[in-house]
Amino acid sequence: MFQTQILQYLRQHGFQRMDTRTVMFDMDGVLFDSMPNHSRSWNLTMEHFGFHLSESEAYMHEGRTGASTINILSNRERGHDATPEEIEEIYGYKSMLFNACPPAEPMQGANDVIAKVKASGLTPVLVTGSGQRSLLDKINLSYPNVFSPEHLVTAFDVVHGKPDPEPYRMGLKKGGHLHPYQSIIIENAPLGVEAGVAAGVFTIAVNTGPLPDHILLDAGANLLFHSMQELATHWDSLYAALVDTQA
Numbered sequence: 543m544f545q546t547q548i549l550q551y552l553r554q555h556g557f558q559r560m561d562t563r564t565v566m567f568d569m570d571g572v573l574f575d576s577m578p579n580h581s582r583s584w585n586l587t588m589e590h591f592g593f594h595l596s597e598s599e600a601y602m603h604e605g606r607t608g609a610s611t612i613n614i615l616s617n618r619e620r621g622h623d624a625t626p627e628e629i630e631e632i633y634g635y636k637s638m639l640f641n642a643c644p645p646a647e648p649m650q651g652a653n654d655v656i657a658k659v660k661a662s663g664l665t666p667v668l669v670t671g672s673g674q675r676s677l678l679d680k681i682n683l684s685y686p687n688v689f690s691p692e693h694l695v696t697a698f699d700v701v702h703g704k705p706d707p708e709p710y711r712m713g714l715k716k717g718g719h720l721h722p723y724q725s726i727i728i729e730n731a732p733l734g735v736e737a738g739v740a741a742g743v744f745t746i747a748v749n750t751g752p753l754p755d756h757i758l759l760d761a762g763a764n765l766l767f768h769s770m771q772e773l774a775t776h777w778d779s780l781y782a783a784l785v786d787t788q789a
Contacts, residue, residue, distance in 0.1 A: 543776075564667050566728070568729045587635050658777040673696060732758055
């Protein structure tokens with residue numbers, strides 16, 4: 543069912559076969575239904591500091607580090623980067639607003655996907671642009687014994703956030719110094735998809751937000767599902783297709 547997309551990926555990158563060892567998960571919008579809180583917090587924060595960032599545009603920046611998002615707005619509206627002190631103040635304000643939001647619930651279907659990933663003998667790896675301790679702590683509460691500390695990539699582990707491939711290249715390193723064809727990525731944001739594609743990894747988009755499908759497909763997603771539950775439903779067929787290419 544999914545062999546066509548997998549074979550296209552292999553041909554595109556010049557790989558002979560898949561050898562899947564890990565699955566790299568984004569966090570916001572994949573494991574947690576947290577993007578509405580993020581987008582609203584960014585919107586209010588930028589208004590507070592005299593910038594303009596709509597809630598819908600915030601979805602387009604999902605996956606960037608906070609500093610990168612702030613500097614994009616600063617350059618667009620002031621013509622220069624924000625100072626380190628401004629970045630700390632702005633991101634601190636955004637974090638305060640975000641932490642005051644109702645707690646983000648685990649994404650429906652995410653536990654089912656993780657269960658199937660682990661049953662397939664694959665290692666889950668978390669790759670997020672977030673540096674907010676509240677959500678990172680919540681990972682261990684909502685998904686206990688899933689992501690070991692050595693399999694977490696956060697904003698503290700990289701210099702360049704998504705759409706740069708560095709976060710997913712770091713995920714490959716933390717997953718066991720893997721080649722790109724030894725992992726797959728589950729993402730919900732166009733910048734995250736771009737990062738995965740740039741890292742050379744088979745990238746699955748799960749469209750859990752308000753963006754039209756074509757934005758994720760145009761970013762280079764190899765497959766697209768409309769929910770984590772839909773991905774869980776099709777996981778067995780997908781994994782069988784991945785295994786078939788390992789022969």
